[in-house]
Amino acid sequence: MRKAPTILHLDMDAFYASAEQASKPSLRGKAVVVGGLGPRGVVATASYEARVFGVRSAMPMAQARRLAPNAAYLVPRFALYKSVSEQVMGLLHALSPLVEPLSLDEAFVDLEAAGAAWDRDSARRVGERLRTEIRAVTGLTGSVGLAASKMLAKIASEEAKPDGLVMVEPGTERALLGPMPVRTLPGVGPATGDHLRRAGITTVDELAEAGEDELVRLLGKAHGHGLYAMALALDDRPVVAEREAKSVSVEDTYDVDIHDRVRVGTEVRRLADRCVGRLRAAGVSGRTIVLKVRRYDFSTLTRSETLRGPTDDPGVVREAAARLLEAVDTTGGVRLLGVGVTGLADYTQEDLFAQAAGERAELEAEEVAETPLAREEPAQERRWPSGHDVRHAVFGHGWVQGSGLGRVTVRFETPDSEPGRVRTFRTDDPELEPAEPLPLVRVVPSSDPPAPSGPSGPPGPLTASAHRGRGAVDGEAQVSSEPAIFPKSRSGKEGGAAPSSP
Ligand SMILES: [Mg+2]
Numbered sequence: 001m002r003k004a005p006t007i008l009h010l011d012m013d014a015f016y017a018s019a020e021q022a023s024k025p026s027l028r029g030k031a032v033v034v035g036g037l038g039p040r041g042v043v044a045t046a047s048y049e050a051r052v053f054g055v056r057s058a059m060p061m062a063q064a065r066r067l068a069p070n071a072a073y074l075v076p077r078f079a080l081y082k083s084v085s086e087q088v089m090g091l092l093h094a095l096s097p098l099v100e101p102l103s104l105d106e107a108f109v110d111l112e113a114a115g116a117a118w119d120r121d122s123a124r125r126v127g128e129r130l131r132t133e134i135r136a137v138t139g140l141t142g143s144v145g146l147a148a149s150k151m152l153a154k155i156a157s158e159e160a161k162p163d164g165l166v167m168v169e170p171g172t173e174r175a176l177l178g179p180m181p182v183r184t185l186p187g188v189g190p191a192t193g194d195h196l197r198r199a200g201i202t203t204v205d206e207l208a209e210a211g212e213d214e215l216v217r218l219l220g221k222a223h224g225h226g227l228y229a230m231a232l233a234l235d236d237r238p239v240v241a242e243r244e245a246k247s248v249s250v251e252d253t254y255d256v257d258i259h260d261r262v263r264v265g266t267e268v269r270r271l272a273d274r275c276v277g278r279l280r281a282a283g284v285s286g287r288t289i290v291l292k293v294r295r296y297d298f299s300t301l302t303r304s305e306t307l308r309g310p311t312d313d314p315g316v317v318r319e320a321a322a323r324l325l326e327a328v329d330t331t332g333g334v335r336l337l338g339v340g341v342t343g344l345a346d347y348t349q350e351d352l353f354a355q356a357a358g359e360r361a362e363l364e365a366e367e368v369a370e371t372p373l374a375r376e377e378p379a380q381e382r383r384w385p386s387g388h389d390v391r392h393a394v395f396g397h398g399w400v401q402g403s404g405l406g407r408v409t410v411r412f413e414t415p416d417s418e419p420g421r422v423r424t425f426r427t428d429d430p431e432l433e434p435a436e437p438l439p440l441v442r443v444v445p446s447s448d449p450p451a452p453s454g455p456s457g458p459p460g461p462l463t464a465s466a467h468r469g470r471g472a473v474d475g476e477a478q479v480s481s482e483p484a485i486f487p488k489s490r491s492g493k494e495g496g497a498a499p500s501s502p
Helices: 015-023 061-067 078-093 120-138 150-160 173-177 190-198 204-210 212-219 221-231 261-281 314-326 349-358 360-370 372-376 473-479
Strands: 007-012 032-035 043-046 072-074 099-103 106-110 142-147 165-167 247-258 286-295 300-311 334-342 389-392 396-404 407-412 421-426 432-434
Touching: 007 078, 007 120, 007 150, 015 032, 015 043, 015 078, 032 061, 043 061, 061 072, 078 099, 078 106, 078 120, 106 150, 120 142, 120 165, 142 150, 150 165, 150 173, 190 212, 204 212, 204 221, 212 221, 247 261, 247 286, 261 314, 261 334, 286 314, 300 314, 314 334, 389 407
Parallel strands: 032 072, 142 165
Antiparallel strands: 007 106, 007 142, 032 043, 099 106, 247 334, 286 300, 286 334, 389 396, 389 432, 396 407, 407 421
């Protein structure tokens, strides 16, 4: 392990919810919950004000509404989050070529790779400057952890939240980790946590005291061995730069669990065809076909099959997916199905689903947009998802506060306005139309003619002053490739998710 705390972990604070509060002055300081608002919706992010009521990520939306009935409930605006993410990742890439994104708002950076930092003082300076830059460029706050290993850097950023920086001095790792619950360690999920608790092990210290032999006996060789090393704070995993996006997947959630085996087969075939459509649209082909099945009890299985050569043949993908399905027990019902293809021959299933896990909140929130019920909503209702941007011919830019019964309520405000007023319109009012998100930080055009904005509407070029001399950062943000060609926010294209109850 390295001697200096030069691995940085950045995690934006309550990212989606903070972006919404930055966009919507009337929601600042208020409880905000972003996620799927349909019957199967889950919380993607809750603002700190909502967390006070016990609302947490991945919680069913119905439970969140019971805990915080007066919070603002908003449908995610992924185009905005993605453009802010590109700005943040651009700042990270300016520090080091070794940036490993874990999700839209979270990444490891190896500060030693390009000499950005070499000891604790330089690392702290870089971390603080990064936080300042993130705030200047995005208007949002991020927390930074610095340590000599990835594991400790991530734990440190968690400790730093919100809006802070924590450095774990080399040599103090074990003392810090010791009293923490075993679940703090990477790879200890609920099942392993329960298993260890039954063996009387609840803290990292107890894990270390149990000894390697005992952990191998309890958890098997690979897991026991790895966990023992983690308990001793030994983590040599390198920061791995993001690889080129070469995976494509699609998935659907069903409002009513599917029990009929024939119907499951039909759905998988349909997903395989959709997946191939995306594969071809992206101009890639893949060797490994992956099937994902979430069952009635929320247990999720993934199965994969690697072919001899890459394919984008619908027949081949369909057959492989059907073979994989044969090996999955679906009695009891299926609530989600997914089919994916990995494009790189050396891409492992683990890589794909590590990325998938990173995007999980995003996908979960999107599921609402894909449910058959949502698709059957009348067109005029679907145009107004809560929280999404609109423009009125007379009143200007605003966002949907709620809709239903042929009415849509709009609050007219922008990121740099005062909290705005609310007005109600008919859902088919010809003067009201969906709009693109506005940038969170007002953009001052540079003297050079700006490049045209991308289709997702990223904020335009930033001023040099906002970058503190890093004029090229925005360009780099554009260059950085996406973590994966995962399902994009279809809510935008298809007109949005189910309308919320007002
Ligand atoms: Mg975060």
